[in-house]
Amino acid sequence: MIAADSVTVYRGLEIGAAKPSAAERARVPHHLLDVADPAHAFTAGDFTRLARPLVEGLQAEGKVPILCGGSGFYLRALLRGMASGEENQVEAAAIKASLEARGAAEGFAGMYAELVRQDQGSVSTVHPNDHYRIVRALQAMALHGRPWSELNKEARATPPAFPGLRFFSLEVEKEELKEYSRWLSGDQVQLTIHLDKEAFISLSELRAIRSRTPGTKTFGGLIASLIELGMEEWSLSNRTATSLPKPQRDKNFSL
Incomplete structure (x- = not known):
């Protein structure tokens, strides 16, 4: 089991993250739990860099890796690549920190309006209340000089990184x-x-x-x-x- 969840990666959040119990972990090996400090952001890029060698290693051993979790963004990043491709991590972190500080000081409504002005196509993929993706979209555009909707469309059209994938989902009323x-x-x-x-x-x-x-x-x-x-x-x-x-x-x- 490879946890593809944006909360269970953090150490110390056992109950709040609804992590697998000790008994469940003893029955089946779980990966990518407790790998990050809550004081520091853990991104989809970080997840991809850790998950890809795990998947490839398990496949090489003849095992079937099961990606399980609540972050579709993490799964898309791993299976189809980041919407904006490889980035300079130092520059990306600085831009993200600046945008998050701005959002905390001014609110995200103005930042969303700015995003829509620069890229009308982002309306269909970024919700005005989704602060995380607002920051991500503005960050990607600042890094690559291209509309977020174009970067996102290219990533979605990319074939999955691992052949023979099967998807299962649980629907709750x-x-x-x-x-x-x-x-x-x-x-x-x-x-x-x-x-x-x-x-x-x-x-x-x-x-x-x-x-x-x-x-x-x-x-x-x-x-x-x-x-x-x-x-x-x-x-x-x-x-x-x-x-x-x-x-x-x-x-x-x-x-």
């Missing part, structure tokens, strides 16, 4: 998804109690994944609120304690 969402909302606070060390991952470490991981942004906000509430209670308690008059010693009392 909408009502079942809604029920699952209600369960998550109702048990959110209770779940945080059981997150153990995950609750102590610093909020800054979640920045690499919170924009594209369902629940992570909400969870981060919850933890931040609890920390703020705890600090306020501590401050109030401290002020109350320091404002109390000092106890007077009873001169008639002795041990």
